[in-house]
Amino acid sequence: MQIVNREKNADPLNPRKEPSRKRSINRVQRILDVVVGLLEKNGVEAITTNMIAAEASIPIGSLYQYFPNKHAVLNAVGQRHLERINSMLSEIFQSDLTGKSWEDLVDLVIDSFANFYLTEPGFAPLWSSMKQDFKLQENNLKISENVSTILSQFNVNLAENRIISKIIVEVTDAILNLWIREQNNHRIKDHFKILSDSILPRRTKLP
Template sequence: MPGAPRPRTPRANPPDGALRRAPVQRRSTERLARILDACAAELDEGGYERLSTRAVAARAGVPIGSVYRFFSDKRAMTDALAHRNLDDFVGRAAARLAGPGTGGDWRTAVDVLVDEYTAMKRTAPGFALVDFGVPGETNEDLAERLPALLGDRLTADPADPRLRLALVIAVETADAALQLAFRTDPEGDARAIAETKTLLRAYLGTVLD
């Protein structure tokens, strides 16, 4: 995904690197959230090319200077949105994995992760255009967070370089396969989603079985 984000949304506390200035007061935090919410809505309506900081400011009901207080340009704003999405996804997945009926098997966890991604793809504002951002950056961030998310379900040492590489490859592979599923069907092609789960379980089984 070189250049502008591809058709692929948000994080409650974007990384400091994506912000010119991190919010320190509740009022500033709420304003930042409104800006990111407005960015997601603008992406849904007009896509990345038509996205502008001025339109986001107008939708959020804040002065244009408030947008530039946090972000240097629209790319920085969408990067923050992608990182907020990543936090949202990890939080949702963790809640599902901690709930009843998920057991302690890593294969079940794979299904939960895919299900939470597809649920956000269908319902989260802006997620169709900006999910976790640029492959190789935030996708790798997700892979780095998976060992803690999966916890005792992992049957290999989280520090094992082979496992860490396998998780990166699994995340990148799932990303490509699920993009295909939603390219052919706005709700996600059920067969492609099921095949993605099968692919991930088979591949990760070479490291975790």
């Protein structure tokens, strides 16, 4: 089992151990599942390492073997969310986009993110706290890179493509946070689609 550097300059948001054995991997996944449940019930601020250990039915020392603090656990949950978002975007990228317009594709991305907000446990409360966590903010940059890959099919200028992708991800994130607070008012999402069609450049359909 690989041990990550524990020196003072080690990143406090990184796991202490990278589990390699099946039992250790399962334990870490169990910890992350517990944190997801606590996020849904209590929100980010209320969670403590003692609460996580108690809910996971493990000694606090066992938790600290893998994560140095609460923020490292939350970051790991955020990374798992990121992997699932990237998988979602890959499915869009690999789907048949023949005849799809620029507006169709943007609407598809918005709908996919909206569905993820609603169905992925722990995502909404954790992402809502992202502005206070620089490490989690980095995830939006990674997501925008994947959106950029999808939009590259429209032969958009590379620099313009990157800017548009960042706009889509950041604005979608902000609007969907409002959407969640307004109890999933679909008019908000629908008006956002109209707004996105008006502010983003027009493109032809894919061949």
